[in-house]
Amino acid sequence: MNKELTGPGRAKFAGILLAIAGVLNVIYGIAGISNSRVFATSHHYFFASLKSWGWVTLILGVLEILAALSLLRGGSFGRWFGIIVGSLAAIEALLQLPSYPLWSVAIFGLSLWIVQGLTTAVSAEEIWQARGSGASVSVNRGELRPPT
Amino acid sequence: MDEVKGVGRAIFAATFLLISCVLNVIYGIGAISNSHFFTAHAHYVFGDLKTWGWVTLIIGVLEGLAAVSLFQGGTFGRWFAIVAASLAAIAALLDLPSAPFWSLAVFALSLWIIHGLVQYGQTAPDGDDDYPVADAVEMERESAVDR
Numbered sequence: 001m002n003k004e005l006t007g008p009g010r011a012k013f014a015g016i017l018l019a020i021a022g023v024l025n026v027i028y029g030i031a032g033i034s035n036s037r038v039f040a041t042s043h044h045y046f047f048a049s050l051k052s053w054g055w056v057t058l059i060l061g062v063l064e065i066l067a068a069l070s071l072l073r074g075g076s077f078g079r080w081f082g083i084i085v086g087s088l089a090a091i092e093a094l095l096q097l098p099s100y101p102l103w104s105v106a107i108f109g110l111s112l113w114i115v116q117g118l119t120t121a122v123s124a125e126e127i128w129q130a131r132g133s134g135a136s137v138s139v140n141r142g143e144l145r146p147p148t
Numbered sequence: 149m150d151e152v153k154g155v156g157r158a159i160f161a162a163t164f165l166l167i168s169c170v171l172n173v174i175y176g177i178g179a180i181s182n183s184h185f186f187t188a189h190a191h192y193v194f195g196d197l198k199t200w201g202w203v204t205l206i207i208g209v210l211e212g213l214a215a216v217s218l219f220q221g222g223t224f225g226r227w228f229a230i231v232a233a234s235l236a237a238i239a240a241l242l243d244l245p246s247a248p249f250w251s252l253a254v255f256a257l258s259l260w261i262i263h264g265l266v267q268y269g270q271t272a273p274d275g276d277d278d279y280p281v282a283d284a285v286e287m288e289r290e291s292a293v294d295r
Contacts, residue, residue, distance in 0.1 A: 044184035046174055083163060090167050094253055095174065098185060101249040108253050112164070112260065119160035 011079075014117040015071035018082055021089060021110050022064030028107075029058025032099065043098035053096040060089050079118050086114040158225075161264045162218035165229055168236060168257050169212040175254075176205025179246065190245035200243035207236045226265055233261040 032039065032054025039050060063085045070078025090111035097104040178185055179201025186197060195203075210232040217225025237258035244251040 046178045046183055046185050087163060087167050091170050094171055094250055097247070097250055097253075105249050105253050109256070112167070112257065115163055115167070116160060116260075119163050 011071050011074060014082060014114055015068045015078070017110065017114045017117070018064050018068035018071065018086070021086075021107065021114060022061045022068055024107060024110075025057050025061030025064060025089065027061075028100075028103070029054050029056075029061055032057060032096075039099040045098055046095060050096075050099055053092075053099065056092055057096065060085060060092060064089060083115055083118045086111050086118065090115065158218045158221060161229060161261055162215045162225075164257065164261045164264065165211045165215035165218065165233070168233070168254065168261065169208045169215060171254055171257075172204050172208030172211060172236060175247075175250070176201045176203075176208055179204065179243075186246040192245055193242055195242075197243075197246055200239070200246065203239050204243065207232060207239055211236060230262055230265050233258045233265070237262070 032050050034054075035050060043050070045053065063081075067078045067082040067085050071082060090108050093104045093107040093111060179197050181201075182197065190197070192200065211229070214225050214229035214232050218229060237255055240251045240255040240258060
């Protein structure tokens with residue numbers, strides 16, 4: 001059974017975007033940890049410091065690359081993993097905004113795009129079941145139901 | 149027009165609402181406790197940083213409730229979420245002086261949520277790949293007629 005996500009190249013698209021976000025976050029994270037001069041000095045965060053945000057960003061970047069690899073291989077694991085990691089990356093981007101506002105807003109938008117692609121995709125398996133088994137699709141609840 | 153179509157539609161809006169909820173709650177708490185994160189001595193159209201903190205915190209909580217309702221598949225969450233996200237968009241621009249980039253980002257996020265929720269109540273166009281589940285429903289109806 002085909003477990004790939006449908007839509008115009010959904011899985012590959014989201015996977016590549018995730019890989020880009022992952023690479024950016026890893027670079028940004030390492031720079032943050034080593035107190036690079038790219039960042040604005042004397043910034044105030046809601047909590048924590050540039051160094052701790054650097055570590056958080058680095059870890060999220062690595063997780064994003066893992067999700068991207070899973071998605072590009074067509075695994076359904078990467079989808080849910082990607083949604084969670086992408087959401088966390090979006091929130092994290094705005095929390096460390098003071099260090100580099102424009103960068104943060106860009107990463108925020110990129111992360112949201114990833115989450116949008118992954119949440120609105122539907123796996124071919126779900127559709128196959130709806131077509132093949134006589135299942136009714138509950139439009140109201142947004143669910144696929146087993147045949148009655 | 150009171151239906152949210154497809155598995156992904158409701159989950160999409162609910163996920164975005166959760167992100168917005170977390171951001172607004174953190175912003176609200178930060179503003180109430182006068183965090184250094186915000187621009188000092190900013191001038192607002194009305195209210196002060198503390199007022200906007202409370203407004204944002206409450207809107208964030210409302211968005212969280214809407215997200216939970218949407219995850220459960222309720223249609224209540226749709227209208228509730230449209231109202232909450234609209235308020236969030238307006239509040240984001242009104243408290244823009246405190247953190248301009250942050251406000252712009254949350255503003256765009258709110259608009260995206262509203263767009264998603266309004267659009268997904270409509271009937272899917274035929275053969276549109278963007279609406280895979282709706283297409284499956286359509287095919288299911290056709291095959292039922294054939295039988």
